[in-house]
Amino acid sequence: MARFEGTDSYIATEGLAVAVNAAVALGRPLLVKGEPGTGKTELARQISAALGAPLIEWHVKSTTRAAQGLYEYDAVNRLRDSQLGEARTSDVANYIRPGKLWEALAADERVVLLIDEIDKADIEFPNDLLQELDRMEFHVYETGETVRARHRPVVVITSNDEKELPDAFLRRCFFHYIPFPDEATLRRIVEAHHPGVKDAVLEAALERFFELRETPGLKKKPSTSEMLDWLRLILAEDLAPADLRARGGDALPPLHGALLKTEADLHLFERLAFMDRGTRR
Structure with missing residues (x-):
């Protein structure tokens, strides 16, 4: 069998x-x-x-x-x-x-x-x-x-x-x-769906994804399927690794609508960005 x-x-x-x-x-x-x-x-x-x-x-x-x-x-x-x-x-x-x-x-x-x-x-x-x-x-x-x-x-x-x-x-x-996959397993899942993705892009995407997912107070954590959708958009837009990393107090990743699905979570990241800008002054 x-x-x-x-x-x-x-x-x-x-x-x-x-x-x-x-x-x-x-x-x-x-x-x-x-x-x-x-x-x-x-x-x-x-x-x-x-x-x-x-x-x-x-x-x-x-x-x-x-x-x-x-x-x-x-x-x-x-x-x-x-x-x-x-x-x-x-x-x-x-x-x-x-x-x-x-x-x-x-x-x-x-x-x-x-x-x-x-x-x-x-x-x-x-x-x-x-x-x-x-x-x-x-x-x-x-x-x-x-x-x-x-x-x-x-x-x-x-x-x-x-x-x-x-x-x-x-x-x-x-x-x-089925627990949420660790980074190594998620990398294998992504590579199975998006073979040939550049290592630098995948590394930056995974880093930003796990940062977002582990944010305290998040109402709905993004799932594996949402990560795959997000990466598909990243590849379609031909974004570079630098585009995916947080910079200048921007707490929201690009194309965040693929990852964040509630108004409460959007407000959470807007507050985090505001607080981050305040500490930089």
Whole structure:
């Protein structure tokens, strides 16, 4: 069986690779947490590419119900068809719409199922999937059939920790927290996405990025994905290393809109710049 070690475009730390392979070996869902922008959703896509397994994505919203991942019975459409005398109403299966979990279980080959941002849904959402994810089967009451996994899917579940997940659900998962990468790892990530970037530019960009990220009082720290966006703009504008370094009391980096996403953080840096100018007088 193929093992996940990362891909050319996705740098996986040793701990992350161990977590993915352990979850696959155990047949348990991999629950991945970490601050936004650390590559949780992208991880599932890269596992799919690395293992050569098709990807099925289930993006959870605040209104999503667990049952929708199994199937939905369109009773309204069936009633309308019966009023029109449609022959297809005699078979209730015509009004059953398979959900993402059904698709994953019924697939002819092993797939990767992404359940993205599970913490957005109601607190009962994970509880309602306990048995289905554990046994990899469920019952369709309207037709009397049982849907069972032909090939146990690799399940990746992401969470931004907006809600606590139930202990019974956590017990059934293999857990991994993706920490924000250190400078060496972030350098590898950047080089994977922007090969050939000049060392001097990358060094200045990383230095300024970590200075900004470690500023006390910052409400939303810039993420890995925002660093990649910022560097893309730097390369597009052909900025020099000197352009990226703070100078003359300028606390804001160039093209800072790629990094700072709240008004409070902008005001914070404006105050820092004002204070810095005051100390220089």
